[in-house]
Amino acid sequence: MDCIGVVGAGLMGHGIALQFAVGGYEVSLTDTSEKNLQLARENIDNSLTSLVELGLVDDATASDVPGRIHTIVPMAQAMDKVNFVVEAVYEDLALKQEVFAQLDKVCPPDAVLTSNTSSFMTSQLASSTARPDKVLVANWWNPPFLLPLVEVVRGPDTSDETVETATAIFESVGKKPVVLSKESLGFIGNRMQFALLREALFIVDNGIASAEDVDTVVKTSFGRRLAVAGPFEVFDIAGWDTISKIIDQLFPDLDSTAGIPTSVSEMVSQGELGVKSGSGFYKWDNQSVGALRSRIASTLSMLESMSQET
Numbered sequence: 445m446d447c448i449g450v451v452g453a454g455l456m457g458h459g460i461a462l463q464f465a466v467g468g469y470e471v472s473l474t475d476t477s478e479k480n481l482q483l484a485r486e487n488i489d490n491s492l493t494s495l496v497e498l499g500l501v502d503d504a505t506a507s508d509v510p511g512r513i514h515t516i517v518p519m520a521q522a523m524d525k526v527n528f529v530v531e532a533v534y535e536d537l538a539l540k541q542e543v544f545a546q547l548d549k550v551c552p553p554d555a556v557l558t559s560n561t562s563s564f565m566t567s568q569l570a571s572s573t574a575r576p577d578k579v580l581v582a583n584w585w586n587p588p589f590l591l592p593l594v595e596v597v598r599g600p601d602t603s604d605e606t607v608e609t610a611t612a613i614f615e616s617v618g619k620k621p622v623v624l625s626k627e628s629l630g631f632i633g634n635r636m637q638f639a640l641l642r643e644a645l646f647i648v649d650n651g652i653a654s655a656e657d658v659d660t661v662v663k664t665s666f667g668r669r670l671a672v673a674g675p676f677e678v679f680d681i682a683g684w685d686t687i688s689k690i691i692d693q694l695f696p697d698l699d700s701t702a703g704i705p706t707s708v709s710e711m712v713s714q715g716e717l718g719v720k721s722g723s724g725f726y727k728w729d730n731q732s733v734g735a736l737r738s739r740i741a742s743t744l745s746m747l748e749s750m751s752q753e754t
């Protein structure tokens with residue numbers, strides 16, 4: 445059985461470690477301090493309890509999970525026996541390149557190194573190693589134990605064997621890997637998600653509607669449909685003759701600016717970072733954040749259960 449290394453035990457790292465441990469793997473999880481790893485163990489316990497409450501993990505599996513996750517601070521010690529690594533440190537290219545260079549030195553020579561980056565390309569990370577054939581981007585979605593997708597992005601030097609190893613490991617823990625045909629910044633999901641975000645911010649910044657109304661529109665219309673049918677399925681139903689007329693009218697009017705929108709730069713400069721600071725487009729306290737998280741988790745778990753039945 446493979447031993448999985450996870451570097452960075454934050455929001456994504458703890459969840460990815462949990463998913464692998466639920467799937468039966470031994471996991472070696474590292475971060476920069478024992479304090480961070482203690483917090484990760486607490487987050488793993490809480491997320492595992494939610495999975496049991498949601499009926500997605502049985503009690504017998506849950507009782508085995510904590511013993512499968514080994515938390516170790518020194519990276520050399522944590523990664524010396526792993527076969528497959530998921531890097532989930534901050535989204536900072538220089539830091540990730542430094543981590544990949546370190547991983548290349550301390551991991552066994554045949555270990556596959558993957559990055560959970562949201563935006564960088566495989567070639568930007570593989571170049572920091574002497575094993576570019578064994579490096580790829582594998583972008584999980586949050587929460588990683590409830591959303592099935594892992595986007596697999598090979599670089600120009602990634603071998604077929606590495607792609608096959610990665611997809612087989614992801615499938616073995618119930619994930620749905622999608623392999624891109626070539627590298628692109630942001631892959632598929634984030635290119636689309638951020639195109640939507642740009643337009644949502646344009647609508648708010650130009651006084652067309654409030655943030656709350658934008659959220660309501662998405663949640664009560666195409667957002668619901670997108671959980672069960674992709675845009676190409678949806679628009680095949682709508683008919684491309686009609687869609688081409690709408691494109692002709694609408695595309696020239698959609699936002700295409702490249703800079704950070706005014707509302708976002710103002711919020712960031714005022715320390716309004718969203719849930720983590722207590723306000724963003726909405727005001728947040730522990731209760732309202734808990735309610736939102738539990739609404740998302742219970743709906744995603746319902747969708748996950750439905751997809752397992754089909």
Ligand SMILES: NC(=O)c1ccc[n+]([C@@H]2O[C@H](COP(=O)([O-])OP(=O)(O)OC[C@H]3O[C@@H](n4cnc5c(N)ncnc54)[C@H](O)[C@@H]3O)[C@@H](O)[C@H]2O)c1
Pocket residue numbers: 451452453454455456457474475476480531532533534535536539543560561562563583584585586
């Ligand atoms: N947050 C999301 O929804 C999401 C979704 C998909 C992908 N991602 C990507 O996953 C990665 C991690 O994001 P996150 O939200 O989990 O961040 P996070 O801030 O919650 O966690 C990052 C962790 O990395 C640790 N770290 C930093 N430098 C390290 C080092 N040198 N060695 C070991 N650990 C180190 C930090 O201490 C921290 O615990 C980023 O690349 C992000 O873009 C995030």
